[in-house]
Amino acid sequence: MNEEPLRLxxxxxxxxxxxxxxxxxxxxxxxxxxxxxxxxxxxxxRLVFTRCPTDRCDVAQALExxxxxxxxxxxxxxxxxxxxxxxxxxGAIPVRPARPDEADTVKAVARDSFxxxxxxxxxxxxxxxxxxxxxxxxxAYRSVVDKQMADIVFVADLEETIKGFATVxxxxxxxGEGVLFAVHPSVQRRGLYRSFMIHAMDxxxxxxxxxxxxxTQVNNVxxxxxxxxxxxEINRSCY
Numbered sequence: 568m569n570e571e572p573l574r575l576x577x578x579x580x581x582x583x584x585x586x587x588x589x590x591x592x593x594x595x596x597x598x599x600x601x602x603x604x605x606x607x608x609x610x611x612x613r614l615v616f617t618r619c620p621t622d623r624c625d626v627a628q629a630l631e632x633x634x635x636x637x638x639x640x641x642x643x644x645x646x647x648x649x650x651x652x653x654x655x656x657x658g659a660i661p662v663r664p665a666r667p668d669e670a671d672t673v674k675a676v677a678r679d680s681f682x683x684x685x686x687x688x689x690x691x692x693x694x695x696x697x698x699x700x701x702x703x704x705x706x707a708y709r710s711v712v713d714k715q716m717a718d719i720v721f722v723a724d725l726e727e728t729i730k731g732f733a734t735v736x737x738x739x740x741x742x743g744e745g746v747l748f749a750v751h752p753s754v755q756r757r758g759l760y761r762s763f764m765i766h767a768m769d770x771x772x773x774x775x776x777x778x779x780x781x782x783t784q785v786n787n788v789x790x791x792x793x794x795x796x797x798x799x800e801i802n803r804s805c806y
Contacts, residue, residue, distance in 0.1 A: 573599040575606050578616070584702050585614065585694065592617040597629045604633060614694075616687070621804040639687035640785040640806055644799040648743075648772040648779055654797060658762035660754065665720040665732065670711035672729045673722065677707035680731070680749035686784070706747055710734040717746060718774075721766050723759050730754045733763035735770060738780075743771035745781040748790075760790070764797055 574593040581589035590612045592603050607615055617635055619626040627637070656662070665673060681703040688699035710717035717734040724730070731750040737743050745767045750759045764781075771779050781799065783790050 573602055575603060577610060577612070580705075581614070581616070581702070584705065585698055587613045589613070590615045594619050594626060594630070595623055597625050600626065600629045600633055603630075618805045621806055627806050637806055638690040641782050641804060642785055642791070642801060643780055643782045643803045643805075644791070644794045645778055645780045645802040646768070646794075646797065646799040647777065648768060649777050651798060653768045653772065654765055656762050656765040658758040660723045660725050660730065660757060660759050660762065662721050662723045662759075662762050662766045665711050665722045665729075667712055669722065669729065670708050673711050673720065673732050674704055674708040676729055676732060676751055677704045677749055680751055703747070707732060707734070707749065710747060719770060721763055721770075723750075723754075723762065725754060731759050731763065733767055735767045737771070737774060737776060740775065741777045743767075743774065743776040743779050745779060760793055761797070764793065768797075 573596075576591060578589045578591045581591070588611050590607060590610065592615055594600055594603065594617060603615060603617060606612070615635075617630060618641075619630065621627075621640065631637075678700075681700055684700070684703065686699065686703070688694055688702055689696060706716070711720050716736075718737050719735050721733045721735070722729045722731065731754065732748070733745060734747040735743060736746050745764065748760060748763055750763075768779055779799075780802065781790075781794060785804070
């Protein structure tokens with residue numbers, strides 16, 4: 568049986584955010600874990616973000632023996648978009664596509680919304696927490712201005728003020744992904760997250776995608792409940 572190729576590359580975005588060389592890896596075989604360290608030494612990498620499937624505990628344990636440590640467990644959910652009616656958006660806050668000139672406003676919403684958010688960045692005590700927050704703020708900004716980050720960004724207006732956003736990406740001709748969502752603290756529990764999900768599904772279906780995926784930390788129960796109510800089912804997970 569052929570092994571899955573090791574996916575390993577430098578991460579320019581992470582490197583810019585933290586001020587030193589970072590890399591990302593996806594590994595599914597114990598025999599490939601040593602290649603990660605070799606690559607990092609050759610490239611001067613100081614921090615590598617590695618993912619492996621949760622059904623490969625042997626790989627996770629091999630990584631731990633090599634000095635890696637667990638920071639997060641991600642769950643992926645999926646929903647079919649064809650022959651599976653998408654619910655109607657009944658939210659009271661209007662949602663529309665963002666304009667390029669609204670990137671700074673989206674950035675400000677991200678700054679407020681992700682303050683105190685705990686991610687795999689934040690659970691590494693060696694990383695500056697303010698820089699960890701800035702990762703998501705910059706991600707939101709670039710999603711509006713750079714089509715390589717997101718194919719479309721939705722925003723929600725309340726009294727002519729943007730109160731949230733959702734970034735959506737097409738991964739393949741059949742799969743789309745809801746990538747980064749934020750609802751400003753001042754409008755939480757008003758159905759806006761649900762509205763964003765429905766607009767994302769409608770848009771991806773219109774582009775010909777047959778399914779939509781989303782992911783989150785294992786302990787983020789609130790969004791998982793929202794997804795299941797919209798017909799999403801758990802699909803896979805990774806450390």
